[in-house]
Amino acid sequence: MANLTLEHLDKIYDNKVQAVYDFNLDVKDGELIVFVGPSGCGKSTTLRMVAGLEDISSGKLLLDGKDITTMPAKDRDMAMVFQNYALYGHMTVYENMAFSLTLRKEDPNVIHKKVLAAAEILNLTTQLNKKPSQLSGGQRQRVAMGRAIVRTPKVFLFDEPLSNLDAKLRGSTRREILLLHKRLKATMLYVTHDQTEALTLADRIVCMSMGHVQQVGTPLELYDNPANLFVASFIGLPPMNFFDVKVCGDLLQGDGFSVGLDDVQKRTLAAHQGKVIVLGVRPEDFVEGGDIPVKVMTNENLGMNTLVHGHVSDDQGNHDRITCKFRGWCNYRNGDIAKVAAKRMHFFDKETTVAIKEGN
């Protein structure tokens, strides 16, 4: 059992730069939490505070109810997997995996059993006599994971473990991490800047920006109901399209287009009548055959889907860039006008950037 609680964590460096502001999170036993956000948003700093590699400036860190805020890293019963593997080049895979247990002076035969079990889980049994330099990037990262597994820690911490791998290997290693989590049922904290990793791996995602937590929720919650403009723009690939629109009765009036509102949307925007808000539409929520005229700039066929990049313009020359993702193969040419409709829309307050939901 490993329930981890982060209460009002702050990180202020000696030069007074604050990297993390009031971070609160309750991680349940066996949960896989992914911290996601752009570079410099404080996600790795938070993970390092949990690991004990960074001092916590203020706040509390509880593991199974026990305060471990000031406990040294070695006593926290957590194992960390780094982006650069951090393997010993002169040791074999077996020795690398056994190293931490050897330092603890555990019985060699017990170490042996643990290493073999971990190697079996990670499909490394045939690689145990090799040195890290003889392994591929994915295998090296599996060794790093194996080194963490043999310790049977309460919490696993992953700091961008897939960032050094090429795209293909990243996909397969990501699936292995997911299988590992299902198999070990361990509590895991995972840091990444890649939203695809976050969406595919996480039980819950913590989306961060500039040291602040923007939203905590399941991948679907963040995708379907982003709390603010930042989350909406960060989650989803290609990112969401945004348009400044004015709420005019049953219509949203944008630059060169207008969109009708249904009853639910009217109720949601009732308090914003006559105001300018931000309309967000995901590229995959556009369908061909509507009233919005998109002047096509590029047409990218991806096989299953086509990405159409273009813009919508009004008579005054104002225009908004737009990306649509259509199912199947399309053959728009530069300058063509594609008529599209938005089947799903998100609304955001222009000043506060917070999502406008029914009732607020």
Added chain:
Amino acid sequence: MKKRNDPVTVDRMRYIKNKFSSNLCYLALLFDVFFFVLLYRQDRSTYYYSILIGASILYNLVFLLAGFLASEGVKTYNEKFSYLLIVLGAIQFIRIFIYPMRAHTTTIQISGVDQIVMSTSVFLRCVVYLVLSGVCCLVSAFVGLQRSRTLKAYMATLGEEKRRD
């Protein structure tokens, strides 16, 4: 106390190198170095020395090279290098009777006075170093031999010998 032949211990040998034998082998080299440093510090400027010192230097070079190779060999449970270590160990014992012994029992005239080529204290230290070097070689060899045979038998039962090679 763990049994040397219990299955887990033997299985561990598939992944753990024979550092005991290897380190003993390095120890043997170290004692040999002590031996020849002590020997070459003797400066009697005799014909006796000039002939045998050359041969001794050559053999020491061979011993250091072969000993180093053997230490790497036994580390990976290679039986052949255990046999090499037995030979090297045996030669260390034989060397006692070739060099320090003969130097100790030979006298030369310096300024008209008969003197022993090698003093008793130096002779005894040389003998100790050679014996220690030889013992280290032999223990390393026999431990290596026993372990490599155990592993070989175990691998045969697993049918994995080819994979390991």
